[in-house]
Amino acid sequence: MKRRQFLTLSGSTVAAVLLSRCASNNTTQARPSPTVISSKGGLLDVDLEALSMNTTLSGRQFHLLGYNDRIPGPLLQAQPGDTVRLRFTNRIGQPTNLHYHGLHVPPTGNADNVFLKIPSGETLTYEFTLPENHPAGLFWYHPHYHGYVADQVFGGLAGAFIVRGELDEIPEIKAATEHVLLLKDYDPDAGRIGSRATRGMMGAHMAQMRGREGAVVTVNGEIQPTFNLSAGGLLRLRLLNASSSRFYRLSLEEHPFYLIATDGGAIAEPVELRELLLSPGERAEVLVRGDREPGQYRLLNLPYDRGGMGMMGGMMGRGPGGSANVTETLATITYHGQTDVLPLPKTLIPVETLPEPTQTRRFLLNHGMNPGRGMVFLINGRAFDHQRIDTTVGLNTVEEWELINTGVMDHPFHLHTNHFQIASVNGTPPPYRAWKDTVLVPFGQSVRIRIPFRDFGGKTVYHCHILDHEDLGMMGMLAIQDEVAIVK
Numbered sequence: 406m407k408r409r410q411f412l413t414l415s416g417s418t419v420a421a422v423l424l425s426r427c428a429s430n431n432t433t434q435a436r437p438s439p440t441v442i443s444s445k446g447g448l449l450d451v452d453l454e455a456l457s458m459n460t461t462l463s464g465r466q467f468h469l470l471g472y473n474d475r476i477p478g479p480l481l482q483a484q485p486g487d488t489v490r491l492r493f494t495n496r497i498g499q500p501t502n503l504h505y506h507g508l509h510v511p512p513t514g515n516a517d518n519v520f521l522k523i524p525s526g527e528t529l530t531y532e533f534t535l536p537e538n539h540p541a542g543l544f545w546y547h548p549h550y551h552g553y554v555a556d557q558v559f560g561g562l563a564g565a566f567i568v569r570g571e572l573d574e575i576p577e578i579k580a581a582t583e584h585v586l587l588l589k590d591y592d593p594d595a596g597r598i599g600s601r602a603t604r605g606m607m608g609a610h611m612a613q614m615r616g617r618e619g620a621v622v623t624v625n626g627e628i629q630p631t632f633n634l635s636a637g638g639l640l641r642l643r644l645l646n647a648s649s650s651r652f653y654r655l656s657l658e659e660h661p662f663y664l665i666a667t668d669g670g671a672i673a674e675p676v677e678l679r680e681l682l683l684s685p686g687e688r689a690e691v692l693v694r695g696d697r698e699p700g701q702y703r704l705l706n707l708p709y710d711r712g713g714m715g716m717m718g719g720m721m722g723r724g725p726g727g728s729a730n731v732t733e734t735l736a737t738i739t740y741h742g743q744t745d746v747l748p749l750p751k752t753l754i755p756v757e758t759l760p761e762p763t764q765t766r767r768f769l770l771n772h773g774m775n776p777g778r779g780m781v782f783l784i785n786g787r788a789f790d791h792q793r794i795d796t797t798v799g800l801n802t803v804e805e806w807e808l809i810n811t812g813v814m815d816h817p818f819h820l821h822t823n824h825f826q827i828a829s830v831n832g833t834p835p836p837y838r839a840w841k842d843t844v845l846v847p848f849g850q851s852v853r854i855r856i857p858f859r860d861f862g863g864k865t866v867y868h869c870h871i872l873d874h875e876d877l878g879m880m881g882m883l884a885i886q887d888e889v890a891i892v893k
């Protein structure tokens with residue numbers, strides 16, 4: 406066990422791979438809090454292995470899936486212009502792959518290509534280069550092999566991916582104490598995915614329809630960790646909802662905090678908030694000021710109703726866990742007292758104004774019954790088919806998409822490859838511009854997003870980031886075509 410300690414220092418994961426191979430039944434003991442693996446000399450060189458492992462949470466044994474010997478996976482760190490070379494080995498007993506959620510890199514070849522299939526026992530090397538002008542921000546990686554995504558992410562697979570750049574050079578932000586908070590819920594047997602026999606069972610299907618939530622909520626794989634905010638200091642919390650279905654309606658016991666970045670990186674200036682809703686896949690970065698009385702303040706997850714309770718005549722269960730009706734304590738922040746309080750940055754990074762769209766489209770989000778499959782989740786009445794292209798756009802164009810939720814549950818809509826800006830929510834423009842890759846479309850509401858398709862052509866996807874919905878069909882294929890003539 407002791408031998409693992411040097412992993413943290415070296416950043417090398419070769420030892421982890423060797424250790425896990427020696428472990429009996431291919432099951433290793435997980436460690437919380439991520440190892441950091443950073444790029445050196447322009448190269449982020451990573452060995453990553455997906456495998457099943459045991460961990461103890463709240464005094465209970467959990468059988469989960471992890472990357473290397475970590476739950477969550479190691480924190481990857483790179484800079485714009487760096488090349489990422491990641492040797493990925495699958496040891497979970499069913500096909501999987503990797504998706505680099507939010508990175509603006511090619512969706513093709515051995516880059517962020519979610520159509521790749523890596524059978525169990527095989528290794529694939531991912532390689533891509535981050536554009537020189539890639540925004541700094543918090544991104545993440547997780548499995549994306551259609552039909553298995555929810556099982557594997559709910560099983561535990563996820564890790565954070567930071568791109569460091571301009572935002573990190575702003576003096577006030579540089580001076581802040583930084584923590585990544587990967588928010589994720591786990592269920593004791595969620596990693597036992599070898600048999601899919603339970604799939605057809607009524608209870609299991611009900612839980613999937615609503616989107617499964619785990620019995621315990623963690624921050625970086627720990628239950629209610631503490632973060633210290635020294636006198637006068639600034640705390641930079643980089644928040645990631647890596648849960649497959651759970652929502653986080655965050656508050657700091659009514660204290661204000663300051664939003665500085667969203668999914669796609671920095672906003673133009675800090676925005677004061679008392680509450681922040683993160684649906685699955687979304688990220689936000691906030692600054693917390695040390696201007697409180699000394700004491701302990703809790704980071705809370707407040708109740709939030711994401712709908713679906715009345716589905717199928719009220720039969721639809723909440724599944725294990727569930728965050729609709731309870732307040733959960735995620736973490737504690739210890740304030741050490743009030744002295745000269747560090748100032749907040751006045752401005753951050755400008756967010757460009759996008760031109761008028763050349764094309765608008767509508768996407769209706771809903772569910773329906775399918776004779777062979779039971780309940781399916783649909784976009785424009787269709788369930789995902791990997792042989793069908795649903796939407797074709799032109800490279801170097803700007804489009805506006807209207808996302809209309811005509812169903813009874815919330816759906817966080819996620820687009821790969823390109824970031825977008827929210828143009829309006831129910832017709833009202835948002836108070837500030839921000840780059841996003843996932844936007845919540847609550848039931849009965851409509852959201853317009855404006856998307857510049859830049860740099861990369863090829864096939865990619867958009868989908869609901871309640872991953873059970875994605876696996877049950879709520880995904881579409883997008884072709885980004887590098888041609889003048891586009892068939893509409």
Ligand code: C2O
Nearest residue numbers: 504506549686819
């Ligand atoms: Cu985070 Cu296509 O997903």
Ligand code: CU
Nearest residue numbers: 505506507821
């Ligand atoms: Cu993604």
Ligand code: CU
Nearest residue numbers: 816869871874
């Ligand atoms: Cu959904």
